[in-house]
Amino acid sequence: MSDTSNQPDGNNTFIENLIPSSFYLIIREERxxxxxxxxxxxxxxxxxxxxGIAMWVGFFFxxxxxxxxxxxxxxxxxxxSNMDKKWWHLWLYIGGIFLVVVTIxxxxxxxxxxxxxxxxKGxxxxxxxxxxxxVAAPIFLLILTRMRMPVSTTFLLLSCFATDAEAIASVLGKSLSGYGLALAAGLIVWLIVTRWLEKRFAQGEPHPAWLPIQWITSGSLWGVWVMQDxxxxxxxxxxSLEMTQFLIxxxxxxxxLGLLFYLRGDKIQRIVTEKSRVTDIRSATIIDFIYAILLTYKLTVSTVPMSTTWxxxxxxxGRELGMSIMDKVDMGKPMPVVIKMIFxxxxxxxxxxLVSILLAISINADVRAEILNMIGY
Incomplete structure (x- = not known):
């Protein structure tokens, strides 16, 4: 009796012929x-x-x-930079800060x-x-997240509820200025610290004091981010939430957050880990410190929401550019690689x-009319 266990299934072969193999594998892996x-x-x-139901369904998504x-x-x-720590230790720390910040x-x-x-306004x-x-907008965000796209949740979610195009324009303006400021800050800081600090970091293990410093810095950054996002x-x-609504x-x-820490950030975490030396607790601390300063500054400028992703x-x-300019051999990546990564x-x-603007146009007739008027239609 012949062994047919390794022979291809006829139905599977027919399906694979209709669908490109790479796409077929994605469907199987992500079914x-x-x-x-x-x-x-x-x-x-x-x-x-x-x-009353849609409000909570949309919120949960x-x-x-x-x-x-x-x-x-x-x-x-x-x-x-804390892959060696138990996931639930990290969760309780970050989750506890979230509870304190939103309660305040x-x-x-x-x-x-x-x-x-x-x-x-808006x-x-x-x-x-x-x-x-x-209600479905967060589902599109889940899909983009699964594809490892660091899209702006501010644009994608808030744009769906904007009552006028001016509100979207205000968010966009503040976000673009934030991107430019952050790029300049990252470039200047790492032009200075790449050879002074990053090379020293690469030559030895971090001092135990870096662990509490990083946790304090990351906790502060997380708190400021919650205030923004x-x-x-x-x-x-x-x-204005009632107590029961607030508890939910x-x-x-x-x-x-507990699920996210259990999954170790899931697939989108690769956006961070592909960057130069971010697994070093000292480099990670410097990134978080500069980012926290930038968010704190933007938080005090106005109450207009802003894309922290940008x-x-x-x-x-800016960091990758600075490290490439100063030392593309040992510390940073070659400039063509950096440019490709940034792009x-x-x-x-x-x-x-683009997706968020299309959603806003589809949802709100007034916003659609204002945006079309802006572009001359």
């Missing part, structure tokens, strides 16, 4: 994720006519998708958990009805911006 995405779209389609995509900015370097906002700003990011109205695309999640909810908001994100990508771009990250961010 569970694809199934979940289909289920999520179905849930969004069923619930969006019922505002947004809560995890926003944190998962934006994790590379704040806890990406923290994860990369809840009490100080009378139920507002966004540190008044949602009080600016975002200050609590949604009273939802469209399918508003909690608005991306809270946009689905009333602008805070605990869902807290346990979502600021983070600008900082990494790839920026193209993903711009793609996310």
């Amino acid at each position: 569970i994720f694809i199934g979940l995405i289909g289920l999520f779209f179905l849930i969004a389609g069923v619930t969006f006519p019922y505002a 947004a809560g995890y998708s926003a944190i998962a995509n934006d994790s590379i900015q704040t806890i990406g370097t923290f994860l990369a 906002s809840f009490y100080v700003y009378d139920g507002d958990v966004s540190y008044q990011r949602l009080t600016s 975002f200050d109205e609590t949604p009273t009805s939802f469209t399918f695309l508003q 909690a608005a991306n999640i809270a946009v689905y909810l009333p602008r 908001f805070a605990l869902f994100i807290f346990f979502g 600021v983070f990508l600008g900082l990494l771009a 790839k990250d920026l193209s993903y961010a711009l793609f996310g911006l």
